[in-house]
Amino acid sequence: MKKIVVIGGGYVGLVSAAGLSEFGHRVTCVDIDNNKINQLNDGKIPIYEPGLNSLIESNCKKKRLYFSVDIEKEIKESDIIIIAVGTPQKKNGEVDLSYVKSVSKTISKSINKYKIICTKSTVPVGAGKMIEKILLKNNDITDFDYVSNPEFLREGSAVKDFLIPDRLVIGAKSEKAFSIMKEVYRPIYINETPIINTTIETAEMIKYASNAFLALKISYINDIANLCEEVNADVHEVAKAMGQDGRISSKFLHPGPGFGGSCFPKDTLALVQMGKKFNYPVKTIEAAIAVNQEQSLRMIEKIEYLLDNKISGKKIAVLGLSFKPQTDDIRESSATKIIPELINKGALVNAYDPVAIENFKIYYPNLNYFENWEDTVKDADVCVILTEWNEFRGIDLEKLKLLMSNPAILDSKNILSIEKLKKLDFKYENVGRKI
Numbered sequence: 001m002k003k004i005v006v007i008g009g010g011y012v013g014l015v016s017a018a019g020l021s022e023f024g025h026r027v028t029c030v031d032i033d034n035n036k037i038n039q040l041n042d043g044k045i046p047i048y049e050p051g052l053n054s055l056i057e058s059n060c061k062k063k064r065l066y067f068s069v070d071i072e073k074e075i076k077e078s079d080i081i082i083i084a085v086g087t088p089q090k091k092n093g094e095v096d097l098s099y100v101k102s103v104s105k106t107i108s109k110s111i112n113k114y115k116i117i118c119t120k121s122t123v124p125v126g127a128g129k130m131i132e133k134i135l136l137k138n139n140d141i142t143d144f145d146y147v148s149n150p151e152f153l154r155e156g157s158a159v160k161d162f163l164i165p166d167r168l169v170i171g172a173k174s175e176k177a178f179s180i181m182k183e184v185y186r187p188i189y190i191n192e193t194p195i196i197n198t199t200i201e202t203a204e205m206i207k208y209a210s211n212a213f214l215a216l217k218i219s220y221i222n223d224i225a226n227l228c229e230e231v232n233a234d235v236h237e238v239a240k241a242m243g244q245d246g247r248i249s250s251k252f253l254h255p256g257p258g259f260g261g262s263c264f265p266k267d268t269l270a271l272v273q274m275g276k277k278f279n280y281p282v283k284t285i286e287a288a289i290a291v292n293q294e295q296s297l298r299m300i301e302k303i304e305y306l307l308d309n310k311i312s313g314k315k316i317a318v319l320g321l322s323f324k325p326q327t328d329d330i331r332e333s334s335a336t337k338i339i340p341e342l343i344n345k346g347a348l349v350n351a352y353d354p355v356a357i358e359n360f361k362i363y364y365p366n367l368n369y370f371e372n373w374e375d376t377v378k379d380a381d382v383c384v385i386l387t388e389w390n391e392f393r394g395i396d397l398e399k400l401k402l403l404m405s406n407p408a409i410l411d412s413k414n415i416l417s418i419e420k421l422k423k424l425d426f427k428y429e430n431v432g433r434k435i
């Protein structure tokens with residue numbers, strides 16, 4: 001059993017803290033956000049993530065998981081310090097490391113015995129060296145090891161991904177640090193999950209190379225989907241056949257309105273910036289970003305087509321505000337790109353999402369929000385599906401037609417039956433299936 005402090009109680013920090021306590025460690029999750037910590041201490045979970053509530057509840061009961069704002073005290077009392085604060089993107093595309101730097105300074109003042117300082121936040125190659133420098137600068141005690149342990153969990157299945165990952169990546173300079181980290185992940189490691197022990201720089205690069213590759217795959221299938229529309233081919237059949245080739249795999253071959261979320265957009269940009277810094281333009285990822293930006297514009301064009309090029313004054317029902325199903329995270333979601341554009345063009349927007357409305361309201365308070373899809377689509381001129389929540393997959397199309405003032409739909413996630421839409425005489429658009 002190790003004493004661990006996880007700094008940052010967001011999507012990654014909170015899940016990591018809960019997961020590590022499930023592995024038997026005594027974990028405290030700390031955050032500068034008093035409100036978040038108060039909520040957690042009151043038994044309320046500030047994010048929507050399947051399985052997280054029960055994992056937190058059971059580990060709190062077993063007295064293995066705690067929440068606190070007293071960051072320095074928790075650092076002093078811990079053997080392992082995990083940095084899981086945000087690394088958002090600056091206006092120029094580079095990574096904003098200010099939260100990581102600020103945490104590193106706090107840690108450096110509080111090292112009182114040998115500790116492992118481990119970064120789980122996604123940081124560009126070279127950040128590890130920078131963190132080590134900060135740690136050394138403010139303290140006479142140099143008895144620590146720095147470790148890079150990038151996190152690969154996906155929002156929506158974060159608990160499962162943390163507890164049963166495909167692989168672990170540990171960038172460590174000393175054998176001692178690597179073996180301590182192996183012990184931290186003992187339940188995973190005895191299950192024969194591959195543990196990749198590498199240098200700090202390689203660990204940092206693995207995270208960017210993985211995320212950017214997935215984003216590239218999405219942009220690639222979107223490019224193919226757009227071409228399918230021109231040549232009268234069905235992208236679903238194309239993707240299915242491609243995916244049966246083991247070298248390609250079927251994952252991340254789903255066409256749609258473009259990638260979003262808290263990771264792919266900023267991580268692809270960061271990789272491009274890294275390339276520029278080291279005078280090696282990463283052209284494939286530059287292209288993936290460009291295709292992604294154009295993809296949301298194509299969605300606007302599709303909506304314009306469905307409304308005979310008259311968006312102004314039209315009522316548009318948007319279903320799905322989160323960047324993917326099973327999360328309340330709206331960072332860089334399609335809705336955040338498409339809704340402001342529709343409003344600029346004079347549309348009246350009705351919006352619904354099973355869990356993300358409260359987060360969306362913070363940035364877009366003036367939309368007409370509803371509590372179910374039926375009320376959202378009432379008298380709408382067009383319905384736009386932007387997130388593939390299961391409840392939208394199962395929409396009763398006959399009912400939808402009756403409720404709308406005009407039966408027109410953009411199914412940007414290709415989740416509805418084209419045959420049924422055709423039969424009901426919907427005017428419809430999708431991505432790559434204009435057959």
Ligand SMILES: NC(=O)c1ccc[n+]([C@@H]2O[C@H](COP(=O)([O-])OP(=O)(O)OC[C@H]3O[C@@H](n4cnc5c(N)ncnc54)[C@H](O)[C@@H]3O)[C@@H](O)[C@H]2O)c1
Pocket residue numbers: 007008009010011012013030031032033036071084085086087099102103120121122123151152153154155262263
């Ligand atoms: N969200 C994901 O799916 C995902 C997956 C893998 C990796 N990552 C990476 O993990 C990191 C965290 O992402 P996230 O989505 O959890 O971010 P988040 O914004 O949800 O959470 C970050 C938390 O850090 C806290 N924080 C900021 N400064 C702090 C400080 N000085 N001391 C204590 N707490 C502080 C914030 O209050 C916030 O609660 C990022 O680098 C991200 O790229 C995210």
